[in-house]
Amino acid sequence: xxxxxxxxxxxxxxxxxxxxxxxxxxxxxxxxxxxxxxxxxxxxxxxxxxxxxxxxxxxxxxxxxxxxxxxxxxxxxxxxxxxxxxxxxxxxxxxxxxxxxxxxxxxxxxxxxxxxxxxxxxxxxxxxxxxxxxxxxxxxxxxxxxxxx
Amino acid sequence: xxxxxxxxxxxxxxxxxxxxxxxxxxxxxxxxxxxxxxxxxxxxxxxxxxxxxxxxxxxxxxxxxxxxxxxxxxxxxxxxxxxxxxxxxxxxxxxxxxxxxxxxxxx
Numbered sequence: 284x285x286x287x288x289x290x291x292x293x294x295x296x297x298x299x300x301x302x303x304x305x306x307x308x309x310x311x312x313x314x315x316x317x318x319x320x321x322x323x324x325x326x327x328x329x330x331x332x333x334x335x336x337x338x339x340x341x342x343x344x345x346x347x348x349x350x351x352x353x354x355x356x357x358x359x360x361x362x363x364x365x366x367x368x369x370x371x372x373x374x375x376x377x378x379x380x381x382x383x384x385x386x387x388x389x390x391x392x393x394x395x396x397x398x399x400x401x402x403x404x405x406x407x408x409x410x411x412x413x414x415x416x417x418x419x420x421x422x423x424x425x426x427x428x429x430x431x432x
Numbered sequence: 433x434x435x436x437x438x439x440x441x442x443x444x445x446x447x448x449x450x451x452x453x454x455x456x457x458x459x460x461x462x463x464x465x466x467x468x469x470x471x472x473x474x475x476x477x478x479x480x481x482x483x484x485x486x487x488x489x490x491x492x493x494x495x496x497x498x499x500x501x502x503x504x505x506x507x508x509x510x511x512x513x514x515x516x517x518x519x520x521x522x523x524x525x526x527x528x529x530x531x532x533x534x535x536x537x538x539x
Contacts, residue, residue, distance in 0.1 A: 298453075298454055298455035299455055301453045301454060301455050302451060302453065302455065305453075305485070319515075320515070320519075323485075323515070323516035323519065324519075326485065327485075327487050327516070327519075327520060330453055330485075330487040331487055331488060334453065334454040334487065334489070337454070338454060380524075392488040392491050392523070392524045393487075393488050395523065395524075396487070396488050396520060396523050396524075399523050400519075400523070
């Protein structure tokens with residue numbers, strides 16, 4: 284699917300970049316006229332995906348994280364977060380609510396929240412090679428939301 | 433992340449503000465634990481009124497605080513929760529374990 288617009292950003296896996304990734308995503312999504320609720324959903328989802336890359340992909344080193352944002356036909360926002368870290372050995376296990384290999388500051392709800400806040404979520408991972416998380420959400424937008432009963 | 437707290441009659445109120453994510457969570461947990469360990473409250477209120485964003489790191493903070501209050505046989509309440517943090521909290525099902533309200537705590 285050819286994007287109507289796209290951007291690609293690469294940054295090191297520093298936790299201070301979680302807020303940066305959210306801000307970039309919100310700024311990109313602004314052209315799609317999202318409602319406040321939709322903006323909250325995509326910011327939350329990208330925060331979870333980027334945090335997973337920072338915490339789990341590179342547990343003992345700083346590595347590259349790539350954030351790709353695409354505006355697709357039908358006002359669909361696609362978010363792709365890619366790392367070149369340790370990978371996920373068992374994706375089905377990782378998708379279980381409350382499952383985490385992170386520290387006390389992780390709840391194990393990140394993937395569950397990404398799934399429930401976005402329309403679709405796919406995960407590709409190879410142990411030792413890295414992980415790619417791709418999410419899509421159709422944004423209704425403020426204009427159409429205002430016309431709904 | 434700004435963190436303000438006050439104590440009255442064994443009731444500890446923590447005012448959270450700003451963005452709660454993984455970057456901020458460790459510092460908040462550490463400060464929360466220190467306050468609970470010092471004051472040994474029988475009731476703890478986490479006021480989310482000034483929180484502008486929260487991801488699942490906020491759920492970990494609530495669970496961490498709930499465990500600390502359970503050890504003291506005390507109660508925990510989440511108040512003044514704005515819509516975005518509320519949506520994250522409800523997605524986790526945390527409302528089955530702790531009282532969650534959009535309103536301020538009753539006096």
